[in-house]
Structures are given as structure tokens and as C-alpha cells.
Amino acid sequence: MSALVQLVGVSKTFGDAAAVHAVDLSVERGKTTVLIGPSGCGKSTLLRLIIGLLGPDSGEIQFDGTQLRPDKIDIVRHRAGYVIQEGGLFPHLTARGNILLMARHLHRPENEMRARLSELRALTRFPENLLDRYPLELSGGQRQRVSLMRALMLSPELLLLDEPLGALDPLVRAALQKDLKEIFARLRQTALLVTHDLAEAAYLGDEIVLMNEGRIVQQGSLSDLRDKPTSNFVSEFINAQRSLAVL
């Protein structure tokens, strides 16, 4: 199967600092690719480049075989979902309002929306009676479930998640990790997830991409990274994660 998203020599500079430097990356269809690395390594920037919040200084990003262009970016956005750490829910809209926002904007048929919503609600185990609550009335975990539903509403081919579980406490986080894994599997979802937690990466990811200082350092499965590190940084990064012990 071909890659859904293909990055070729993509670079992005903020001021003097190179945030992303000559990155080549393939996001395979139906798989979960995890970007991992220390803070500031460029993993979030890569996500923002793919969804068009940033434009690359050089290089090329292809989505389903077509090169991304600023004037065509909305087409990609309608085919991709994006979840950020704090959920990114709009506080003036209810959970339902947030989830349906884009579908309503595109004037999707009402019954189609209703069906999709109840599907997603089941998938994310979100209680129906909470749908009319505002984000401020929901817990952190509930908010992330809503955010996930919003991202999945239009059945996107690509799901981008930027540390979606980063702000949650460990128990909620574990529950959501489990649910995410199930959801990805059920939907055979192509996902690109950013995290700094190796355990999470190992649990959710089919492919782990380790980044440092704007470059991809090594790509593969956890065992590839653990057993065949390509540099000292890889071993150090792997060893620094205490949760390695349980793996």
C-alpha cells in the first residue's frame, strides 16, 4: 500500500533556528505512525506542516499523491482530523456543537450527521447526556473524547494527534490509550501521533519515528530502536524512559 502522506526534504526555519531540517517521511495507510522525541525536536512542527498551519520553506509534502498547495489546503483539511493536547474545543459551543461544527458548515444531511454522531459516541464511549454540556463542564478525559469525535466526524482519511493525552492524569490516560488503540484498529485509521512518552508510542504505534533537533534520527519498531540504535542519542533516549523496564 502506498503512503497517504509523503514528506520529501521538508525544511522549516523559525528565525535562525531550523525547526525541521530536510525531513523525509512516509505515513502509511491504515497504520499508526508515532513521532517521538524531546521537546523542541520538531515533531509538532511536522504535524502543523502537514495540516497546513505552516508552510514548508523547502521540500514537498504530498497528500494522497498530490502536492499540498496553500490554495488547495482546505481539501486536505476536510480529509484530515486534528486533535491537540488541550482538546482545542470551542468553549462557547456544546460538545455536540463542537463535534458537528464542520459537518454543519458543509451542510451535511441532518440524519447522516445524527447517525455518525451516535456511531462515534459508541466508539469513544461517550455518554449521550453529556453531549449538551459545554467544554468547561466536562473533565479532561471527556474533553479529549469529544475532540476525537470532532476530528473523526467527517470520516477523515488521516488523523493527526498532537500529544492528545499529554495533559491527562495516568488512569484516564491509560483508559484513553486503550480506547484509542481500539478505535484505530476498528476504523483501520491512518494516524500520525505525536508524543514524548515512549510507552505510549510503543503501545499505539506501528511505526515509531524518533526525532532530534529537527531531523529524523531513527525509524522502525520499538525493538529496532532498542536493539539496533543508530546513534548514542537513540540509546540514551530509550534508556531515559523509565517505563522501558516494563516493556
Place this chain on the structure above:
Amino acid sequence: MRRIRKTGKQETFIRIVLFICVPAFLIFFSGSLRAAPVFIGSKKFTESYVLGEIAKRSLIDAGISVEHRQGMGGTIILWEALRSGQIDVYPEYTGTITQEILKRTDQLNFEQIASELGKVGIGVTEPLGFNNTYALVMSRSRAEKLGLRTVSDLRNHPELKFGLTHEFLDRQDGWRPLAQDYQLNPRSVIGIDHALGYAALTNGSIDVKDAYSTDAKISENDLVVLEDDHHFFPQYKAVLLFRYALPAPTITVLRKLEGTIDEAKMVRLNAEAERTKNYTRAAGLYFEPATTSTRLRQGYGAASNATSTTWTAGENFSHKLARWTLRHLELAGSSLLLSVLVGIPLGIWASRGGATGHVILGFAGVVQTIPSLALLALLVPLPFFGISVRTAIAALFLYGLLPIVRNTATGLQDIPRGLRESAIALGLSSTARLWQIHLPMASRSILGGIKTSAVINVGTATLAALIGAGGLGEPILSGLNLNDHATILQGAIPAAVLALLVQSLFDLLDRVLIPKGLRL
């Protein structure tokens, strides 16, 4: 007909205030110990300064030591100072003596005035010559073109626009009885600030205004005084009041000034004083040989404050209040609407930052720093504006702009980046992002700005009365000019109530317009 009289309580209050204030003023102005020199006092306006300086120079020329305490205040302060011996001499007007000092409502002749004052040990010179009372003035060219010479001539020209000071509009010897007496029925009569009125005469926004007959502006602006052919206006002949206790030679010198200053001369002296801001120099002109004389007719100088307010028109108070309030709301409301319609788009523009954003916020900020009165004065000479409701609304609109622009901009800029980007990443069009995400999220801040503007506008709209736009400022201005608390409160209390109502209205609007999710 409705009369507003001071109640007993008010009178007591005013007495107490005077009881406290007058001695305080006197102590402040009197310095330490009374020495030998003659002390001359003057009121706080040009003509009084000049007359004080003339008296001073005369006494000095006669070898008498003298001191001039300039601009001590109004009638009551000067009079009390004279009676208590803090000053020995000051210039006064016959009409003011009758009404305010002797508290008489009838007209007294000069002998009656002199004898009444004599009872309390105060002497009065014969009139100095000129009569400074109210007068109606027009631009010379306009008056000549229409062949207008007297107030009676105005009767045939109801199309002429009258711009009158608020004091004149409300005085018992002011506009209404005058109009009745002369049977004038002009189509347009507005209240306007005295100084702005001259500008309005010059640019043709108004045709006729009231003035003091010795006002320097009459010669400066090439105006003519319309003859008071019915002798409607009371006499305000200038005299010097002095203490009988003064030495005879001093009194003799003061009496030499009697009958030596006619209207034309006084206008000239006032003009010189206002031009040079040097009262001594202006007074010096008096001592130069007399030159030409004059086209001036009647004039007078009700330059001081009259304390009684009598409403002689047929309009009752509640009707008036309704008229003021409606106009006030009209001014504040329409200017606010404009501020909102222009301010929010500007705020949205400014929120995008960059040079334009700085320019917009900078402009709105600068407008806010211009004193409201100055802003009105700046707009009046502009062709489109002039003396009109338009000008008032434009000024209020400009004032209301900053809070709305700034709050809109900050409200939008305060939306967290994550939410902004989420909206973009969802693929919402920029219009949808603005209307469905950004504006609702900034609604609290935007409404806060609108509320601030509304309260500012309701307050500032009182100034609109200065340029004849009416509103609750009308009674406030009249009251200030007449030194009449009751009249001031007639405007001030409703204005304050209105501001509170506006405030609560917006608190209610908050609940309707700010999305529930933001109020949790």
C-alpha cells in the same frame, strides 16, 4: 407656566456654603494685614479686570497707594469682601446691584440704588458711561443686506437662525420674554456655547446670537448690535462701589471716572485686553486722548451671575425632561450605533496586528486624549458639521470608538493559539471562523467595550448642549451659567440615572449575547 423656586432647605444650604466659603475666600485673598493702600477688587472677567486697572491707575496718578486684587470671583464674593472691608472698591453693574445685591425684582432708579447702598455704608459713583447688557448681534454684512437695524426688524425674518447662550435662553430677562415682547417667532432657536457661537456666526451656521453689548468680539468679528428699540433689556450701567470709610480725596478721584467710558470705548478696551492679555496696557488706552466714537447703540453687561431662574415658557417640567432625555438618548444612541458599526470592523482589522493595527489603535487612542470640548470646537468650523446635532454625534462617535476598537482587538487576540489553529485545521472558511468562532469567543470583551462606550457617551452627551444639540446638558449648562443648583440637578440627576440604566441594560445584554459556555 412653571416656576422653579429655591426651597427653604436649598436656601439654608446655600447660606451654609456661603458662610463657609466666603470667609475662606476672603482669608485666601486678603493676605495678612491690611496696610494703608486702597484695595480694588474685580470680578473674573475681562471688563471687570480692565475697570479695576483704570481705577488703579487713576489713584496712582493722584499719588494714592493702591493694590488691585484681580478676578476674585463673582458678585457675592466681591460684595461681601467690600462690606467686610477686605477691599475698598470694585466695579459693578446697576442691574446686578438691584437683582443680586439688593434682591429686588422691580427696577430701581439710580437714586434708589444709591440710597439703599448708603444704608450699609457703601457708596456708588454715578454710571461710568456705558451700559453692558444683553444685546442681539448679527454679522454686519448680513444685517446690511437684509436691512436690519433694530430687534423689531427681526420680526419679518422668521427664517433667521438664532443661536443663543443657555444662560440667555433661561434668564428671566432673556429669550422668552424678549421674543414675547417683540413677537419674534423664528423657526430655529438653538442653545450654543458663547465662544462657539461667534464661530457659528462667522461661518453662517447661525444668523443671530446674544452677546454683551461691550463684548470685544463685536468689533473683532465685525458684528452689529441690533438696537433694543423696545428698551426690553434692563440697564446694566457700570459703576464703582466703594466704602464710605475711604478718605475723601480717594473718593473724589474715583468720581472723576463718572461718565467717561462709552460703549465704543469699552469695546475697544476689552478688545485690547483680550488681544494682548495685558489688562494694565488695555486700561492705559483709557488715559490716551479720546479718538473716534462709535456706532454702538445699546449694550449692557449682565456679565455677572443672576441667581434666580424663572421659566416663563408654557412648557411644563415633565415635558421638558422628556424632551431632554429623548434627545440625550438619541445623541448617545446614534453615536453608539456608529461606534459599534465602525469600531468592531476596525477592531477586527487591528487584531491582525502589523502596522495597520498600530495605526488604528493609535488613532483611536489619540482621539480619546482630545478634551471633549476641544473636539467639539475642532469639528464646528468644518464645512459638513458646523453647529448641529451632526457635530455632537460625530464627536461622541469618535469618543466611543476607542473602547470598542481596543476591546474587540484584545478580545480577538486573547483567543488561545490552539483554538485558532483548531478552527483553521478543521477547514472552516475565514468568514465562518470569524462569525462562528472568533466573534463569539471575544463577545465578552467586545460587549465590555460597547458598555464602556455607552456610559462614556451618555456622560459626554451632556456637552452636546454647548453646540445647541440639546439633551440633558441643556439644564446643566443653564444652571452652571446661572449658578443655580436646582437647574443643574434637573439635568445631572436624569443623566446619572440614565448612565446607571444603560449600565444595567448592558448587564442584561451580557446574559443574552455572551454564549452560555463562556459564562460558566
